[in-house]
Amino acid sequence: MDKFEGRTAFITGGASGIGFAMARAFAAAGMKVAIADVEREALNAAVAKLKEGNADVLGICLDVRDRDAMEAAAATVTEAFGPVHVLCNNAGIGAGGPMHETTYGDWDWTLGVNLNGVVNGLQAFLPGMVAHGEGGHVVNTASMAGIAGFGGMGPYNASKFAVVGISEALAQDVAHANIGVSVLCPGFVKTNIFTSSRNRPADLPGREYTPSAEDEARLAEILETALSPEQVAEQVLEAVRQKQFWIFTHPQFAQVVEMKMQSMLAAFPPMPEGMEPIIPPN
Numbered sequence: 001m002d003k004f005e006g007r008t009a010f011i012t013g014g015a016s017g018i019g020f021a022m023a024r025a026f027a028a029a030g031m032k033v034a035i036a037d038v039e040r041e042a043l044n045a046a047v048a049k050l051k052e053g054n055a056d057v058l059g060i061c062l063d064v065r066d067r068d069a070m071e072a073a074a075a076t077v078t079e080a081f082g083p084v085h086v087l088c089n090n091a092g093i094g095a096g097g098p099m100h101e102t103t104y105g106d107w108d109w110t111l112g113v114n115l116n117g118v119v120n121g122l123q124a125f126l127p128g129m130v131a132h133g134e135g136g137h138v139v140n141t142a143s144m145a146g147i148a149g150f151g152g153m154g155p156y157n158a159s160k161f162a163v164v165g166i167s168e169a170l171a172q173d174v175a176h177a178n179i180g181v182s183v184l185c186p187g188f189v190k191t192n193i194f195t196s197s198r199n200r201p202a203d204l205p206g207r208e209y210t211p212s213a214e215d216e217a218r219l220a221e222i223l224e225t226a227l228s229p230e231q232v233a234e235q236v237l238e239a240v241r242q243k244q245f246w247i248f249t250h251p252q253f254a255q256v257v258e259m260k261m262q263s264m265l266a267a268f269p270p271m272p273e274g275m276e277p278i279i280p281p282n
């Protein structure tokens with residue numbers, strides 16, 4: 001997408017971290033931005049900060065797990081700002097722990113926000129984006145945990161692998177409408193995700209896993225060298241401009257991907273003579 005000025009972006013989880021930084025980057029590029037978030041106070045503060053930069057901003061307080069609220073948001077944004085061109089399905093939470101200690105509540109919450117939130121964003125906004133015919137871009141926030149499995153992150157891994165798969169299929173589905181797709185796969189970024197439990201609904205079944213003091217100390221150490229959300233947002237803006245599918249932000253994970261791909265390829269039986277490879281379009 002090469003035209004940003006005067007167009008509209010809708011970003012979930014826009015009150016904090018990567019979502020807020022994306023909102024700021026899109027606004028700086030001349031876009032009208034609508035941000036949605038479940039945290040009302042943080043949302044109001046984010047809207048006020050974005051308005052300081054004279055951006056056209058709309059804040060919508062919702063839970064991305066709520067289908068009706070997402071449908072209503074699509075109507076509200078379109079009424080206020082006109083057709084939506086950039087959809088960022090970004091809201092997410094982290095709930096961890098080894099799988100034998102994970103509760104149904106951890107699974108429900110993680111898949112509800114990180115996976116169903118993306119599904120609801122697509123269901124509510126995509127038909128309108130295809131119908132207006134002006135093209136656009138979808139950015140789905142996954143993670144390096146959407147590419148490789150990491151112990152202690154079962155539900156998170158499941159949700160982010162799903163987001164990567166959805167994005168690969170989506171890119172093929174909407175190419176005809178000149179809608180590009182990117183899947184954002186960051187490593188560690190200095191945001192509020194590590195205090196996600198602030199948003200954990202009280203009605204979930206089972207207690208929340210409490211990380212050990214050792215795990216907390218290791219995380220604090222890793223976070224010292226983590227990227228800033230602004231660095232990630234700049235890469236997102238550029239990827240939308242260039243219609244780039246993969247957004248990888250952390251080169252230190254490239255080797256994990258290489259090792260995984262090599263071990264997958266090595267596990268295939270040899271291709272018999274005369275058999276054709278099956279390659280999806282795009």
Ligand SMILES: NC(=O)c1ccc[n+]([C@@H]2O[C@H](COP(=O)([O-])OP(=O)(O)OC[C@H]3O[C@@H](n4cnc5c(N)ncnc54)[C@H](O)[C@@H]3O)[C@@H](O)[C@H]2O)c1
Nearest residue numbers: 013016017018037038063064091092143188189191192193
């Ligand atoms: N920070 C990292 O290290 C990292 C790494 C890889 C991927 N990610 C992904 O980046 C995305 C953004 O997270 P972040 O790191 O900026 O964290 P963050 O906590 O700073 O921001 C996430 C935002 O989502 C909102 N949110 C949470 N649940 C919601 C719900 N049910 N409905 C609506 N909004 C909700 C939060 O209130 C918050 O404002 C997430 O999808 C996360 O999984 C983050």
